[in-house]
Amino acid sequence: MYKPFILTGILGLIIYGGVWFNVFENTHADGHEHAAPTHEAVEKNNTNESSVLNIEPSELNKDITTPTKSEQKEEKHVDTAKPHGH
């Protein structure tokens, strides 16, 4: 007589485990639910980036392909170096 109750109990635990598993699957390890970032949050984050890196907005538009004086000197040094021969 007691056997169906044991099986029902095991089934109940399995279903409870399944529900817990489902909740666990949909949450971060720290317990917070997954949430897609809002458009405003993404925009705010982007505008803050230059200040975090301590770069002026005008600096970002500078042509980075033009070599500096020290870089030019280094390039020259490499050009004049003779290859090693045996």
Added chain:
Amino acid sequence: MIHKRSLKEKTIDYLLYIATFSGINFIAGSVVHALDYSLYNYILLFVGSVLTPSALLIRELMLNKNPINRDFWGSFGINLVLSISAGCITGGIIHLGENSLFSWYLVISGFIMSFATAMLYKTKPFLPAVLDYILWIAMFSGMSFISGSVVHAANDWFNNFLLIAFGAILTPAAILLRNKLILGKQTALGKNFLILLVLSLGVSGVTGGIIHFTKNMSYATILIVGGFILSYLAALHKNDGSLAELRSR
């Protein structure tokens, strides 16, 4: 003298067989795909829950002419729990590549449920009962590995190929050992194993096609039509007894 069945008897037996095992496959399939949260899945669960008991009732009343008593519902409940749990074990193994965590959950919970049922309602001493359980699960799993792999072949053939080979060895070996060690009877593996193999492939093609219909409709249609033809042709070759005897506990 062995009674040779007519075409009508074979067809009724086949329809009841496919209804019984399709229902079990629908329930197990809807549990395995539970994380899809689709309406189609809930419908399958409902259809399976109605189909299997109805087909078994009709078999008992019409074919076997047995009265429906408490023992019938008792053995029906045990077989249903065992079959669905075994379906969850094999379904979990087949779907390991998709969602490994949930698949392991299915495998472990299916094992706990089936083992607890088999042990609570055992009619033999502990060790023979455990051996019987292992061999029955092995027989069921081998068949499900083959049929499940065919159903998933359109998505991932090469990973499934190993499961097909494993299932093809596991089932006949389990039937052979079970007949010899548990039932103590002569092993007539050849024809009956072939009928069971083709029948299971066909039934699983039908049910697997229906379960996965929304995922790949063209492949599912081929599986359903091909499965019906294959399983019916196999059913016609069973001249004596009933198809359900091939995979009874």
